[in-house]
Amino acid sequence: MPDRAPPHVVIVDDKLEMAEMLSDGLAEHGYSAFAVATGKQALARVESEPVDALVTDLRMPGMDGIELLTAARRAVPDLPVLVMTAYGGMDTAIESIRRGAYHYLTKPFKLDELVVYLGRALDESRVRREARTLRKSLRDGAAKAGIVARSSAMRAALDVIVRVASSDVPVLLTGPTGSGKGMFARYLHAESGRARGPFVTVNCAALPEPLLESELFGHAKGAFTGATTRRSGLFAEAEGGTMFLDEIGEMAPALQAKLLDVLERRVVRPVGSTKETPIDVRIVTATHRDLRRRVAEGLFREDLLYRLDVVPVNVPPLRDRRDDLPELAAELLAKARARHPTSRVERLSRECLLAMLEYPWPGNVRELAHAVERLVLLGRSSEAHFADAALPHVATRDLPSVHFSGPVLPMRELQQRYARWALAELGGNKTRAAERLGIDVKTLGKYLAEDGGD
Numbered sequence: 441m442p443d444r445a446p447p448h449v450v451i452v453d454d455k456l457e458m459a460e461m462l463s464d465g466l467a468e469h470g471y472s473a474f475a476v477a478t479g480k481q482a483l484a485r486v487e488s489e490p491v492d493a494l495v496t497d498l499r500m501p502g503m504d505g506i507e508l509l510t511a512a513r514r515a516v517p518d519l520p521v522l523v524m525t526a527y528g529g530m531d532t533a534i535e536s537i538r539r540g541a542y543h544y545l546t547k548p549f550k551l552d553e554l555v556v557y558l559g560r561a562l563d564e565s566r567v568r569r570e571a572r573t574l575r576k577s578l579r580d581g582a583a584k585a586g587i588v589a590r591s592s593a594m595r596a597a598l599d600v601i602v603r604v605a606s607s608d609v610p611v612l613l614t615g616p617t618g619s620g621k622g623m624f625a626r627y628l629h630a631e632s633g634r635a636r637g638p639f640v641t642v643n644c645a646a647l648p649e650p651l652l653e654s655e656l657f658g659h660a661k662g663a664f665t666g667a668t669t670r671r672s673g674l675f676a677e678a679e680g681g682t683m684f685l686d687e688i689g690e691m692a693p694a695l696q697a698k699l700l701d702v703l704e705r706r707v708v709r710p711v712g713s714t715k716e717t718p719i720d721v722r723i724v725t726a727t728h729r730d731l732r733r734r735v736a737e738g739l740f741r742e743d744l745l746y747r748l749d750v751v752p753v754n755v756p757p758l759r760d761r762r763d764d765l766p767e768l769a770a771e772l773l774a775k776a777r778a779r780h781p782t783s784r785v786e787r788l789s790r791e792c793l794l795a796m797l798e799y800p801w802p803g804n805v806r807e808l809a810h811a812v813e814r815l816v817l818l819g820r821s822s823e824a825h826f827a828d829a830a831l832p833h834v835a836t837r838d839l840p841s842v843h844f845s846g847p848v849l850p851m852r853e854l855q856q857r858y859a860r861w862a863l864a865e866l867g868g869n870k871t872r873a874a875e876r877l878g879i880d881v882k883t884l885g886k887y888l889a890e891d892g893g894d
């Protein structure tokens with residue numbers, strides 16, 4: 441641990457000389473160790489100083505090891521705790537593991553044993569801390585970029601995006617139209633080392649094969665009728681950046697072969713030319729299709745699929761991650777209001793939000809964005825009403841008969857209350873409630889457990 445501050449360890453044993461002996465030994469191994477004789481003193485240190493690990497005896501007068509362990513981990517949730525137990529104290533030692541101790545050492549043990557386990561415990565806790573910091577900064581970054589990712593599915597997708605952003609591995613985004621695949625592709629680029637380079641999008645479904653080929657790879661002068669000049673393609677344009685091939689499932693087989701070649705050899709050859717040019721472009725693809733099925737149907741090359749889905753990221757339909765909806769609607773509303781500053785609409789009515797939670801959103805976030813835009817444009821008062829969104833086939837008769845009164849609630853609390861109400865409506869059956877709410881049972885559990893203040 442030469443380039444870090446020495447880890448701060450508190451050792452507690454009612455036989456103080458034992459704790460002191462261990463702390464002296466740990467000091468020789470580069471730790472800043474402190475010996476105390478009671479659980480209370482140890483807890484006071486944990487609560488008042490940045491302690492990296494705690495080593496405690498189990499049987500002590502006053503606050504015993506288990507009590508200390510529980511209180512210390514309540515104060516510092518991930519604090520690594522090692523317990524020391526005398527022969528015969530096995531049951532308590534096992535109980536300590538159940539309560540979150542990292543390891544127990546049976547007395548007498550060698551100092552080296554403690555050093556090894558302490559080292560491991562600290563390493564693991566550092567890795568966990570770093571991962572947490574990374575996740576937090578990633579969420580902050582995504583939030584700044586206006587990406588809503590509250591549901592576990594979206595958080596998982598974001599996690600993957602950020603972890604692979606700095607490498608050049610191909611990423612395949614799957615999910616229905618309008619779910620946010622393009623947004624993730626742009627975010628991946630923005631978070632990568634290529635962020636200063638170009639981001640080029642091509643919709644593979646938009647052009648017929650020969651045109652798409654010359655768009656992507658360019659063409660030599662006279663390559664075909666009308667090719668009066670030489671033209672470099674979009675791959676060349678994306679040099680040093682990212683090429684986003686949307687609707688890759690629609691690409692014609694002949695072009696798939698050419699793309700495979702680009703991925704394998706990192707060169708492009710313009711149509712009608714014999715010269716190959718090396719390229720430095722990261723390839724990100726997206727599709728709403730099931731590419732494995734396309735492979736089985738003989739419409740998509742299996743070797744290309746393996747090349748493209750090195751890192752698959754699934755963006756589920758909005759109806760399967762309704763926990764994202766309130767925040768998404770708020771974000772889209774803010775954006776739409778910024779575009780239409782004269783609009784009277786300031787917020788969505790409760791009725792509107794509840795109806796939105798029920799609506800199936802076949803066009804996903806894009807449909808929600810358009811609906812919110814219509815609300816902002818057509819709303820006649822400060823509160824928008826769902827009817828103004830003018831959505832097709834809304835199953836209004838399925839809307840829940842919830843009525844709100846009282847003060848305006850924060851979204852979080854509204855979600856919690858709604859979850860509780862739904863659970864009660866469905867006879868306390870969490871599985872059914874989660875299913876109806878379009879969230880998973882774990883997420884429902886989180887809403888129910890949240891301290892919403894009622």
Ligand SMILES: Nc1ncnc2c1ncn2[C@@H]1O[C@H](COP(=O)(O)OP(=O)(O)OP(=O)(O)O)[C@@H](O)[C@H]1O
Pocket residue numbers: 586587588589615616617618619620621622623624686728768771805806809
């Ligand atoms: N999680 C999100 N947070 C904020 N905005 C989002 C989110 N997901 C999608 N959007 C917005 O919704 C719109 C549609 O998303 P996007 O174009 O990325 O979908 P897509 O899956 O690429 O669709 P298609 O397959 O039709 O190309 C965009 O304006 C995008 O910015």
